[in-house]
Amino acid sequence: MELGFGAEYDAFRQEVRDFIGQHWPPADGNLKSRENERAFVIAATERGYLHRAIPKRFGGSEQAADIGKAEIIREELTKARAPAGRIPGNGLVVPTLLEWGTEDQKDRFIAPTLRGDIVWAQGFSEPNAGSDLASLRTKAELVGDKWIINGQKIWTTHAHKATHMFCLVRTEPDAPKHAGISYLLIDIRQPGVTVRPLVQMTRQKEFNEVFFDNAETPADMLVGERGRGWNVTRSTLKHERSGISSMTWSLSMFRDLVKMAKEVERDGAPAIKDPRIREELAAIEGQLMSLTYSTYRATSHDMHDRDIGPFQTMPKLYMTELAGRISRLARDIIEDDFTDMGGARLKWIERFMISLSMSIAGGTSNIQRNIIAERGLGLPRDRSQGAGA
Numbered sequence: 001m002e003l004g005f006g007a008e009y010d011a012f013r014q015e016v017r018d019f020i021g022q023h024w025p026p027a028d029g030n031l032k033s034r035e036n037e038r039a040f041v042i043a044a045t046e047r048g049y050l051h052r053a054i055p056k057r058f059g060g061s062e063q064a065a066d067i068g069k070a071e072i073i074r075e076e077l078t079k080a081r082a083p084a085g086r087i088p089g090n091g092l093v094v095p096t097l098l099e100w101g102t103e104d105q106k107d108r109f110i111a112p113t114l115r116g117d118i119v120w121a122q123g124f125s126e127p128n129a130g131s132d133l134a135s136l137r138t139k140a141e142l143v144g145d146k147w148i149i150n151g152q153k154i155w156t157t158h159a160h161k162a163t164h165m166f167c168l169v170r171t172e173p174d175a176p177k178h179a180g181i182s183y184l185l186i187d188i189r190q191p192g193v194t195v196r197p198l199v200q201m202t203r204q205k206e207f208n209e210v211f212f213d214n215a216e217t218p219a220d221m222l223v224g225e226r227g228r229g230w231n232v233t234r235s236t237l238k239h240e241r242s243g244i245s246s247m248t249w250s251l252s253m254f255r256d257l258v259k260m261a262k263e264v265e266r267d268g269a270p271a272i273k274d275p276r277i278r279e280e281l282a283a284i285e286g287q288l289m290s291l292t293y294s295t296y297r298a299t300s301h302d303m304h305d306r307d308i309g310p311f312q313t314m315p316k317l318y319m320t321e322l323a324g325r326i327s328r329l330a331r332d333i334i335e336d337d338f339t340d341m342g343g344a345r346l347k348w349i350e351r352f353m354i355s356l357s358m359s360i361a362g363g364t365s366n367i368q369r370n371i372i373a374e375r376g377l378g379l380p381r382d383r384s385q386g387a388g389a
């Protein structure tokens with residue numbers, strides 16, 4: 001079997017590779033510098049490789065939709081570890097604003113977001129509203145021409161770096177659970193907002209609790225209709241799950257795993273010689289191949305406007321399980337040597353811990369199983385189920 005996108009796409013892939021080869025890594029070799037990343041993102045956008053679906057007037061590339069080209073760009077950028085211009089919250093709010101925002105909201109927020117001048121945090125989860133997101137209680141009252149917001153959010157990734165939050169609030173306290181929710185844009189660098197970091201088991205501080213105490217946002221910062229924010233949220237969640245499910249991440253992690261298995265010694269021989277490890281590596285590679293083929297199959301169906309059926313519900317769960325399996329094997333190869341926390345070992349231990357968080361972020365694995373059972377397999381609905389952030 002020969003798998004590929006065809007000659008036209010092969011030529012496009014070469015073009016993208018050449019472009020990346022000229023622009024990344026940057027001349028001074030500093031992969032983490034904000035200026036270098038920004039310069040690359042601007043050049044790639046001008047060339048038509050990034051922000052492809054976004055009109056030029058909002059700072060995008062305005063290319064015709066082409067799923068094959070989008071996939072090729074994603075693969076090549078990931079392979080070269082080049083910046084893809086994606087800051088987590090930004091990738092969610094921009095498509096949501098394109099779909100639901102007023103012209104004024106699009107004009108004010110999209111271009112500065114793509115430039116990185118505005119950075120967004122996602123204010124969905126609350127202490128008692130995660131999977132059952134519609135139970136959220138943070139409230140907003142319209143007083144004159146402003147919304148006054150009170151309540152608390154939790155697990156807010158990058159809120160400490162963000163300038164703004166797209167936030168779900170309860171605006172109709174007496175309406176049924178899903179009906180009284182609105183979607184607001186809030187400047188979070190104001191006196192009424194307190195951002196408190198939560199320390200993760202990786203020792204990083206990536207997410208936060210956020211408290212609103214009479215915080216304010218103008219009346220026209222409502223996205224979609226008042227009390228109809230649940231529909232707007234569905235768009236955001238769709239983009240979140242497809243972002244998490246990209247297979248390129250697990251492919252590059254697997255390559256690193258094989259490399260480590262060749263380098264790390266067990267009983268005087270490279271770990272890759274151990275039959276149990278070889279067997280597990282082979283099983284993982286088999287799963288990766290099936291994920292790759294299934295993803296290409298779905299891409300091909302998508303390119304030809306054919307329904308991909310139940311497959312669209314599977315990748316997030318499958319990828320999460322695979323990332324867990326890869327990082328568990330890495331941990332076994334390292335043999336839980338937590339005393340040596342330097343360099344490559346620390347990276348793998350962190351990856352292991354991150355794989356656990358992936359099974360929660362963007363809707364937990366149990367919730368994904370429910371979705372597959374109900375929407376994919378047509379099984380009866382779980383009466384207690386909401387939707388995760």
Ligand SMILES: Cc1cc2nc3c(=O)[nH]c(=O)nc-3n(C[C@H](O)[C@H](O)[C@H](O)COP(=O)(O)OP(=O)(O)OC[C@H]3O[C@@H](n4cnc5c(N)ncnc54)[C@H](O)[C@@H]3O)c2cc1C
Nearest residue numbers: 122124125130131155156157357360361364366385388389
């Ligand atoms: C790395 C990371 C980043 C995050 N970033 C953000 C962010 O930026 N903004 C934001 O708003 N939120 C964010 N979250 C929060 C995330 O969306 C929630 O943690 C998630 O939706 C689960 O909610 P919960 O933590 O309240 O768990 P719960 O909903 O309390 O779930 C606890 C357990 O019960 C299970 N469960 C619950 N309901 C059902 C059901 N009906 N059927 C079967 N099992 C069920 C779950 O699967 C889980 O195992 C982030 C989380 C993580 C891990």
